[in-house]
Structure formats: C-alpha cells, structure tokens
Amino acid sequence: MTGCAAPDQSTPQSGVDFAKETVITGVVRTGGAGEPVAGAYVRLLDATGEFAAEVVSSPAGQFRFFAAPGKWTVRGLSRQGNGDVAVTAERGVTEVTLTVSN
C-alpha cells in the first residue's frame, strides 16, 4: 500500500504525467540574501484558507504540490521565519518563490 507521506521534494517523480497534473512548485528563500531554505514546512492552503497539504522543502529549498486549477496560498514555516505567497494555478506547472523572514 502506498502511503500518504509527502515524498522527497528534490527527486523528480517517475511515472507522473506532469501535463495532466496541476503542479505548484518552487523554492523557499530567505527575505534578505535570498538563500534557499532547507527543511522548511511548506503548507498549501485552498481559496478559503483551509489547509490542503504540507511538505518539507529539500536541501535546495524546493517544494512541489499536485493541486487543481484555481487560487491557492503557499505558506512556509521555518527557523528562518515564516511567509506566504498567493498562487493562481493552471493545468501544467506553475512556479513560485516563497520568501520567509522573521
């Protein structure tokens, strides 16, 4: 049985047809220097602000969600601070940068 845990965010997922998915992906960065933030808790919230999913950013700060077309918010929690960014996703890959600061 395949579980529900969030997969490693730095590995490309084999067997996934990205053209059919609505992918929201990007990198968590610090507000000042723009350094990537590893190990941040990245949360996907739906248009009503309700929690939809959470992943932990990769060593290079990457994250990836499989959503649906529409409006979302991506929120990050980390030792370097928190932050959020609004996203309008369409089918295919939507890239965002999430900045966190104290």
Next chain:
Amino acid sequence: MSRDTALVTAEWAEKNLHTPGVVFVEVDEDTAAYDAGHLPGAVKLDWKTDLQDQVRRDFIDRSQFEALLSAKGIGNDDTVILYGGNNNWFAAYAYWYFKLYGHQAVKLLDGGRKKWELDNRTLVTEAPQRPTTSYTAAEQDRSIRAFRDEVVAAIGTRNLVDVRSPDEYAGRLLAPAHLPQEQAQRAGHVPSALNVPWSKAANEDGTFRSDDELRALYAGAGLDGSKPTIAYCRIGERSSHTWFALHELLGHADVKNYDGSWTEYGSLVGVPVALGDQPGGAA
C-alpha cells in the same frame, strides 16, 4: 483518557529523554528524516515495513508485533512516547496500533517533529542500542478498529467522519495535494459522512488544538456525541489523528478508525458513493 494522559509537551520530552522506563519512538512512512536526525535515544519504526504485513493488506499479527517490540527493546512496562513527521499522522496511527495490541502506557509528543525542529531542539544521528525484551501483546482490541461492512452498515445511522481535505471529500482530488492524482479507485465519500478535515484539529505548528476548540469543531460540524463514530481518510493515518482527538483527548466512548479507508471503500463494487460538498443521503 484526557490530554494529561495521552499527550506530552516538547518541554516534558526534553526533560525525560533519558528517564528509565520512557522510550521515544519516531514513526514515519519514510524514515529518511530519522536517519538525518532524531530525538536523542529515540528508536525508529517504519510505518510501511515494520507495521504492515508485506503480502496481505493488513497489519502484522500479534506474534509479529511481539517480535517487533522485543527486537526494538520495548518492554510491556515501558512508557512509549511516539512522534513523527507529517503532523504526527503516522505517530497517531502507531498510537492507535499500540492500543489495538493492548499497550496501555503510550503517549504522543504534541507537535511531533515539526514543533521540535521549529523550536530548534536537539537532534542526533546515532541510533540507540537497546537490549532486547520479551514483549507480550494482547489480542487486537476490535472496539477501536472498523472494517468495511461495518462502514456500509453505518451509513445514515452512526457518525461517519471523513477527515480528508474538502477537495478529496467532494471528489475533486483523489489524494492529498502533495501526491500525484492518478489513482485506480472512484472519487467521492461515504454517503452521510461529515467532512471534518484532520487539519482543523491541529495548529499550524502541529500541536493539537485545545479541548474547547476541539469540542466546538466537532459539535459545529454536526457530530452527535451520543452516537458511535467511525473515522476514515485515504489509508487510515490521518483518521488516526482524528480518532486520537475524539477518543483520547475528548473522551468519546465509542470511536473506531477504519484503516481500509477510501483506498478500500472507493474500490468496492456495489457500494453507494456521494460526490460533492454535501454528506448526501443513505440511499
């Protein structure tokens, strides 16, 4: 059961990392996080390879559970403190699983790995060496585990709580939004099930909401506390989190976790399925 007996805080955990008779156990589906750093002295359990039968879709049996805990150095008298990633989903699942096999002294670390990390508390990479034990498990306590026929029979009569996200409940998504969406089974929910996402029971740092907030949450969703309740999700770990909130924190007497959950129900031939944001009837 109550918050005092079922949960420990990160502060308590930090003071009791080396207390004799207290064993910390990290539980996850992917144990890479444990290998990169865990609470000092904590042993690891792999949700997939340790707790699931590797052939049938079921749990390891009583004697396998005894062998597992004996090998991990966990004794019948030990107080087991469970924690993990994914907002303690798999730790809550393991908590329910330990209760299923009769281990009484088990608690969850409130906030799990997330709060521990965000608080900047100590993580180590060395794995502890614990002497093996002779663990004795009880027969499964079926009063906390629901099977599919019981779920079908509960439609329109008992509380059914679907704890997945609103989009999974409505049938717009088939899995949580951190996973690819192509799946074999049908989308939707068990007719008459209320949708109370597990995440509403947790704060953003992974700790459980207060008892008052939890009571207001389930009452507001229309859960009738005088009736038995069955919780489910996709594979049974998010619903363990809600089972924990209802049974262990709020003290509801009759709450079961349906571990087959949507990956089983949504693949059954001939059962009713509801689509959309409303519970739907018993028809």
